[in-house]
Amino acid sequence: MNAAAHDSGSGAAPRPPLPRAFGVVGFIARSRDRLLLSRRLARWRDDPSPAALADAVQTLLRLGEVERAYAIARQGVTRMKGDALVHELWRIATRAHAEEGLVVAKAEIRARPSASAFLKVARCSALLRDSEGAMRALEECLRLFPTTATAHAALAELLEQRWHRDLAAADGRLVLAHFRKAWRLDGAEATRPMRLAAFLARIGAVREALTVAEELLQLHGDVSDARVLRDSLAQVVAEGLAAGTLDATHGDDADGLLRHIEESGRVAGDPGEATRVARESARLCAALPSIRARTACEKVLVIEPKGDAFDERGPLGASSLASLAANLARSAQVTVRRLDLGPLGAVEMETAGGTLLLKRGQRCYVGALFDQPESDAAARAALEELVAGRTPIVASIRGTDREARR
Amino acid sequence: MKEVLQRLDGIPGVQGALLMTLDGVIVASVPEHVDHERTAAFLSAVLLAVEKSAEQLGLVPLQRLTLAAARGRLLLMPVGELALAVLADGTTDLSAALNEVAGLTRRLLRQSKIALKA
Numbered sequence: 001m002n003a004a005a006h007d008s009g010s011g012a013a014p015r016p017p018l019p020r021a022f023g024v025v026g027f028i029a030r031s032r033d034r035l036l037l038s039r040r041l042a043r044w045r046d047d048p049s050p051a052a053l054a055d056a057v058q059t060l061l062r063l064g065e066v067e068r069a070y071a072i073a074r075q076g077v078t079r080m081k082g083d084a085l086v087h088e089l090w091r092i093a094t095r096a097h098a099e100e101g102l103v104v105a106k107a108e109i110r111a112r113p114s115a116s117a118f119l120k121v122a123r124c125s126a127l128l129r130d131s132e133g134a135m136r137a138l139e140e141c142l143r144l145f146p147t148t149a150t151a152h153a154a155l156a157e158l159l160e161q162r163w164h165r166d167l168a169a170a171d172g173r174l175v176l177a178h179f180r181k182a183w184r185l186d187g188a189e190a191t192r193p194m195r196l197a198a199f200l201a202r203i204g205a206v207r208e209a210l211t212v213a214e215e216l217l218q219l220h221g222d223v224s225d226a227r228v229l230r231d232s233l234a235q236v237v238a239e240g241l242a243a244g245t246l247d248a249t250h251g252d253d254a255d256g257l258l259r260h261i262e263e264s265g266r267v268a269g270d271p272g273e274a275t276r277v278a279r280e281s282a283r284l285c286a287a288l289p290s291i292r293a294r295t296a297c298e299k300v301l302v303i304e305p306k307g308d309a310f311d312e313r314g315p316l317g318a319s320s321l322a323s324l325a326a327n328l329a330r331s332a333q334v335t336v337r338r339l340d341l342g343p344l345g346a347v348e349m350e351t352a353g354g355t356l357l358l359k360r361g362q363r364c365y366v367g368a369l370f371d372q373p374e375s376d377a378a379a380r381a382a383l384e385e386l387v388a389g390r391t392p393i394v395a396s397i398r399g400t401d402r403e404a405r406r
Numbered sequence: 407m408k409e410v411l412q413r414l415d416g417i418p419g420v421q422g423a424l425l426m427t428l429d430g431v432i433v434a435s436v437p438e439h440v441d442h443e444r445t446a447a448f449l450s451a452v453l454l455a456v457e458k459s460a461e462q463l464g465l466v467p468l469q470r471l472t473l474a475a476a477r478g479r480l481l482l483m484p485v486g487e488l489a490l491a492v493l494a495d496g497t498t499d500l501s502a503a504l505n506e507v508a509g510l511t512r513r514l515l516r517q518s519k520i521a522l523k524a
Contacts, residue, residue, distance in 0.1 A: 166476075168476065320459040320463045321463060323459045324456055324459035324463060324465070327455040327456050327459065328456050330455070331451055331452040331455040332452060332473045335451070335473060335480065338444060339445060339448065340477070341476065341477045341478045342475045342476030342478075343475060343476050344473065345475055345476060346472075346473075347471075347472065347474070348470075348471070348474075349460070349468065349470075349471050350468075350469045350470040350472075351465040351467060351468050351469055352467055352469060353463070353464040354463075354464070356465065369465075
């Protein structure tokens with residue numbers, strides 16, 4: 001007897017369809033939650049503990065009372081900052097709050113578009129880690145309300161994050177333009193010129209950064225951070241001029257510096273850059289065994305922006321593969337930059353003897369050499385997942401060990 | 407040669423195509439108003455940069471080189487003693503068109519060699 005016949009032929013009353021059954025269970029659970037809510041809220045009020053907070057927040061979330069759940073989770077994180085459970089509850093409540101806020105703000109835009117509704121969509125999208133969605137909302141906001149300084153500043157910040165990831169000159173130019181517009185539209189806000197000056201300094205346009213810091217101090221003489229920034233930039237400029245690293249006859253060419261950064265794939269002189277590269281390289285190297293296992297491709301490696309090659313065991317010495325991968329990455333990067341094609345994403349060299357595939361992450365490249373045409377698609381998918389951070393790490397390489405092996 | 411390249415020029419997503427010698431000298435290119443010299447020079451530099459180590463690894467002969475960037479793709483395919491390069495968007499599948507143009511170019515090259523011998 002098959003399962004269906006067994007179900008219908010047993011003489012028992014037929015079961016309700018599954019969705020209806022779930023609906024009944026949900027109703028019972030909600031009724032139970034509603035009955036217990038006041039007791040759980042009282043427990044949190046009278047005897048605050050992570051467990052009491054978890055009960056209260058989860059009950060409220062199940063009942064769809066997101067705003068109250070968010071408020072209570074906020075109380076919890078203020079009172080018990082160091083607790084992991086409280087932190088997790090805060091994360092869950094914030095996410096639910098952002099999801100609800102997004103729905104409300106989108107409805108508001110449909111009913112009556114306003115700059116504040118677009119900003120709300122952007123804020124909620126950013127909280128939900130959808131930075132592309134946030135950028136789209138801000139761009140739309142600026143199309144309809146081009147003088148919204150907050151939208152210019154928020155868009156500049158998101159573009160700055162993306163610039164840090166991709167180092168695309170086009171993004172860098174937009175960061176500068178939006179911070180400048182935000183400052184021009186609202187001169188009372190000092191953080192925007194501070195961010196503008198910091199970004200200019202990061203790309204190496206220290207004299208332009210100094211000019212911004214000085215202008216800022218003329219408007220807001222009381223901003224101590226601006227004074228600190230101005231003094232340190234003045235020192236960098238003076239040292240640069242004395243050492244001849246800065247051309248005294250010409251000003252900074254921010255656009256040229258951005259193009260150079262995109263082409264070289266790194267921000268020279270940025271103290272965080274070496275750490276960023278090392279962290280990315282270590283993450284990619286640790287995932288190489290997974291790539292080998294998935295693609296049956298033995299020759300996989302990571303190329304850092306300076307051309308050094310690594311695998312999960314440490315640095316690879318001079319080899320034809322390392323040299324080929326580094327030269328190919330470097331010359332391809334220069335080529336696409338000079339042809340104005342934007343940041344390089346991937347290089348594929350197909351030959352009769354095999355295929356070399358290079359995929360760019362943020363700063364580093366992952367390379368795979370495979371000689372079986374049938375592993376082509378698998379290798380491409382595996383590298384795609386790896387640079388997107390979706391490959392499980394099977395071995396971990398600690399920074400210190402890796403540094404020692406260099 | 408230009409007529410052969412015109413076949414690629416009409417494909418949506420293709421921004422330009424050229425036939426060049428492996429050291430970067432342009433034999434034919436489309437569309438005419440675009441300056442292809444930089445493309446040819448840079449592609450030839452890429453080939454030069456990887457030639458030696460590719461040979462050492464047995465990665466010869468080259469069948470296709472693809473550089474994929476944020477705002478487009480650059481494809482290079484050796485055709486006899488020449489190379490066919492195409493600048494295209496990031497999505498259009500050009501395999502069939504490239505093979506057709508490469509085949510036609512090879513035939514033209516053979517014919518011109520026969521004509522020279524005669």
